[in-house]
Amino acid sequence: xxxxxxxxxxxxxxxxxxxxxxxxxxxxxxxxxxxxxxxxxxxxxxxxxxxxxxxxxxxxxxxxxxxxxxxxxxxxxxxxxxxxxxxxxxxxxxxxxxxxxxxxxxxxxxxxxxxx
Amino acid sequence: xxxxxxxxxxxxxxxxxxxxxxxxxxxxxxxxxxxxxxxxxxxxxxxxxxxxxxxxxxxxxxxxxxxxxxxxxxxxxxxxxxxxxxxxxxxxxxxxxxxxxxxxxxxxxxxxxxxx
Numbered sequence: 001x002x003x004x005x006x007x008x009x010x011x012x013x014x015x016x017x018x019x020x021x022x023x024x025x026x027x028x029x030x031x032x033x034x035x036x037x038x039x040x041x042x043x044x045x046x047x048x049x050x051x052x053x054x055x056x057x058x059x060x061x062x063x064x065x066x067x068x069x070x071x072x073x074x075x076x077x078x079x080x081x082x083x084x085x086x087x088x089x090x091x092x093x094x095x096x097x098x099x100x101x102x103x104x105x106x107x108x109x110x111x112x113x114x115x116x
Numbered sequence: 117x118x119x120x121x122x123x124x125x126x127x128x129x130x131x132x133x134x135x136x137x138x139x140x141x142x143x144x145x146x147x148x149x150x151x152x153x154x155x156x157x158x159x160x161x162x163x164x165x166x167x168x169x170x171x172x173x174x175x176x177x178x179x180x181x182x183x184x185x186x187x188x189x190x191x192x193x194x195x196x197x198x199x200x201x202x203x204x205x206x207x208x209x210x211x212x213x214x215x216x217x218x219x220x221x222x223x224x225x226x227x228x229x230x231x232x
Contacts, residue, residue, distance in 0.1 A: 045158070
């Protein structure tokens with residue numbers, strides 16, 4: 001079965017500093033990986049996805065993630081945090097792979113706080 | 117396009133009562149998913165439909181839970197004889213032709229259930 005593990009339940013950064021949200025995955029085949037964001041009282045929104053094309057994936061709002069097979073990681077980064085980035089972030093894997101029309105399996109989530 | 121809508125947004129009920137949630141997906145999306153999210157956890161997959169056919173059910177979906185999508189448009193999720201452990205946010209999502217096309221699910225804002 002496919003799974004993801006988010007290594008931090010909470011991350012706090014200052015506005016203007018880099019963001020790193022860590023995610024490791026487990027998959028018996030080439031995975032399809034995603035990051036979703038959930039703002040308070042809002043629906044989940046796709047940030048970016050990896051589906052075996054470029055290993056460095058760029059998403060919305062300046063976020064990007066790098067797929068590293070050797071480390072089974074898919075960490076989310078942003079060079080400079082903004083107050084509006086404060087939210088819950090989920091690392092997600094498709095099971096089975098995307099090209100077989102799978103369902104999404106979510107990690108536990110990382111709450112990002114941004115201090116002024 | 118008004119997005120995925122869910123109703124009611126909040127439901128408080130007494131243990132043992134039945135509750136029903138409704139989801140209206142984005143029009144022309146033929147896949148519809150139900151997830152459950154408890155506090156501090158990531159969404160957990162419950163079930164999904166392609167048109168009116170229910171293609172997969174999680175083991176989380178006990179026999180007290182039933183989901184339908186009778187005409188391939190809106191869906192209902194019914195919980196019979198509610199228990200306090202059913203308290204959660206129930207999320208609905210839809211996608212066009214499944215993850216194979218866009219890799220993206222569009223989520224509603226959820227229906228929050230509190231069982232007293």
